[in-house]
Amino acid sequence: VNWDSLADFIDMGGDALYVWGCYVMVIAALGWEAVMLVQRRERALEDLHALADVAPDAGPDDGG
Amino acid sequence: MNGLCLAPEARRRWWHDQAPARCYALAGRLLPWCWGTAALCAVAGLALGLLVARSGVVPGEAWRITFVHLPAAWMSMGLYLALALAAGTGLVAEVPLAAMLAGALAPTGALMAFLALWTGSLWVRPTAGLWWVWDLRLTAELLLLALYVGFLALQAALPDERRADRACAVLALLGLVNLGLLYVSVRAWHALHQGAVAGAARLPPLAGPLLAGLLLMAAAFGAWCAAVSLHRLRSIILEREHDAAWAQGLPEGA
Numbered sequence: 001v002n003w004d005s006l007a008d009f010i011d012m013g014g015d016a017l018y019v020w021g022c023y024v025m026v027i028a029a030l031g032w033e034a035v036m037l038v039q040r041r042e043r044a045l046e047d048l049h050a051l052a053d054v055a056p057d058a059g060p061d062d063g064g
Numbered sequence: 065m066n067g068l069c070l071a072p073e074a075r076r077r078w079w080h081d082q083a084p085a086r087c088y089a090l091a092g093r094l095l096p097w098c099w100g101t102a103a104l105c106a107v108a109g110l111a112l113g114l115l116v117a118r119s120g121v122v123p124g125e126a127w128r129i130t131f132v133h134l135p136a137a138w139m140s141m142g143l144y145l146a147l148a149l150a151a152g153t154g155l156v157a158e159v160p161l162a163a164m165l166a167g168a169l170a171p172t173g174a175l176m177a178f179l180a181l182w183t184g185s186l187w188v189r190p191t192a193g194l195w196w197v198w199d200l201r202l203t204a205e206l207l208l209l210a211l212y213v214g215f216l217a218l219q220a221a222l223p224d225e226r227r228a229d230r231a232c233a234v235l236a237l238l239g240l241v242n243l244g245l246l247y248v249s250v251r252a253w254h255a256l257h258q259g260a261v262a263g264a265a266r267l268p269p270l271a272g273p274l275l276a277g278l279l280l281m282a283a284a285f286g287a288w289c290a291a292v293s294l295h296r297l298r299s300i301i302l303e304r305e306h307d308a309a310w311a312q313g314l315p316e317g318a
Contacts, residue, residue: 002115025183037296041302052312
């Protein structure tokens with residue numbers, strides 16, 4: 001391992017702002033995408049079930 | 065599978081009626097593997113990249129941005145190629161699933177292009193003393209982001225799904241010119257991107273833990289992109305097939 005201490009690791013040889021600025025943005029962006037993804041799926045399922053309640057005779061098929 | 069060994073008319077109907085439900089189920093089975101691969105490769109790649117790898121020749125530590133910058137840039141290009149192929153297939157063949165797949169790839173591609181630009185900017189600042197330059201490669205990557213955003217905006221702006229799919233496909237195919245430009249710009253021009261960043265002076269030799277970490281991070285990004293695209297594709301299939309009997313018959317949480 002390269003680092004003498006945790007502080008040394010966090011300092012990144014003086015480039016902390018740039019290195020952590022990248023890694024934090026990547027994690028934030030991917031986390032945001034995951035939240036959007038879950039919300040979109042929940043919305044799609046809600047719409048599906050709302051439609052199923054309106055048309056109850058649309059019975060289940062073989063699934064797929 | 066069986067879509068390939070049917071008569072043309074039956075094949076067309078298979079792609080139209082059966083394929084979305086089959087794809088929905090298949091994507092659901094693939095998802096856990098994609099998430100798992102992404103997580104494992106990310107942990108191993110970050111450990112190698114941030115803890116083990118050492119540069120030896122390059123001053124500072126900003127080169128460690130490579131482990132997210134290169135995978136994001138590769139994904140932004142690879143996803144665009146996949147998007148254009150899917151959208152083009154939807155344009156020439158009657159395969160509704162193809163347009164849905166293109167729509168599922170676009171948001172992730174946009175995010176990857178943004179991350180490639182963001183991390184590139186934060187890498188070039190400490191190494192070359194500037195945030196941005198209108199170099200061919202950087203400009204083409206910015207245009208790539210604009211193409212993704214344009215694709216999504218066009219899709220949202222046209223209420224008729226089929227018209228939106230066709231318009232988006234034309235845009236995606238035109239954008240392939242930009243992708244080609246981005247690809248050849250690696251070798252063809254010796255501007256800031258190649259000289260200062262990707263050149264031997266700023267990137268340590270690709271070997272040992274550094275190369276292993278980079279490849280693991282690329283695998284992690286690839287698996288992540290596959291997972292989020294498949295997950296989004298399943299939502300899009302539900303949105304578009306909501307009146308199909310198979311979708312109505314799905315059990316809760318399936």
